[in-house]
Amino acid sequence: MSPSMHTRLPGLRARILGGAAAAALTLAAAGAANAADVTIRLGHYFATEDFRGRTAQHFADRVEALSDSIDVEVFPAESLVKGREGLQATAQGTVDMYSIYAGYVTGQAKLLNIFTLPFPPAGYTDEAQAKFAADPAVRDVIDRSLGRFNVRMLGVINSSGDVGIFLREPVNDIGDLNGRKLRGAGGLSDEALRALGGSVVFMSAAEQFLALQTGTVDGIATTWSSYVNNNLASVAPTHLDANLVRSPYLLIMNGRKWQSLDADQQKAIEQAVTETIAWSTENFKAEQDKLYAEIKKQAKVSVPLSAEDRAKVDEMVKPIYQGFVDDNGEDGAKLMELWKRYAGAS
16 A cells, blocks of 8 residues: 555544444434434314314414424224213323313313213303313412323314204203203203203214114214204204203313323423314304304204293202212312303302
8 A cells, every 4th residue: 555545544434434424314313314204193082173173273273273283183983083982092192182071071070070060051151161271260260180190271263152952852941851861961961951851861973873873872962063064953853942061171181191281292282272262262152153044954843941931940050059069078168159251140
């Protein structure tokens, strides 16, 4: 080997090693960028065309628009997790987020039964409910109740609207629920159905059609949206026009998944929640008006709640309301006082 070759080797080697190091750094940077990308699995039990399904999709779209490092995969119609299993599945990380009906979590978080009080007064509108749910004292109770499961409540992105009672056979009044097998809406609203003489069956929203079709149940308590979008009029043509319950949908998230996000990602999600609540609030009334018109068109019979029945119901729910206070102590009393204030109840 010539002397000149010996003198050139160190420089050549440095250039080779330098190039390799640069390539390694480039690959490492690319790997870090890929590692920063986050996939969030959002589950719910609504049909995609349902307003609640569209709200969940709106949220997912806003998150992706606000953050270039988050991808939201939406699993509608219980395709990943059933509605009644949403809290447990979110706590375990089977799903990262879930848009869940408050009545589905009252078995694990009893204080959230404040959102399932049956036959609320007319003053408890969707707007009143939203204000109640956003009250700091109420939010504190929600956060404490769900925090025990390492689940974070991001916000209330939807209301159930009116939850009607729909039956396979005609009825004359609310007293005709006596002896009927009914799919309940959950929480304390089921106690009201039992007080009226019904027997309550638990099932997911996706099971309602088949249960009605086969006679497994005589009727269901469900939202107007579910009734219209799931073609339930064909198997439950009688509408008992009484609002059994009005309850919010909580957007919840696995606590560990939340903590794994960086500050910008958390900020994007919080902003998407705020924007989604505004969008949902702006569009919900028009959606409800459209659904009610569809119910009147699709149901063969619509039985209004008479003044006599309303008075009967108002007396019937008093011990149920008081039972919530008795079962939940100081927190229960505080929540009931606030609920009555927002609902315009005496």
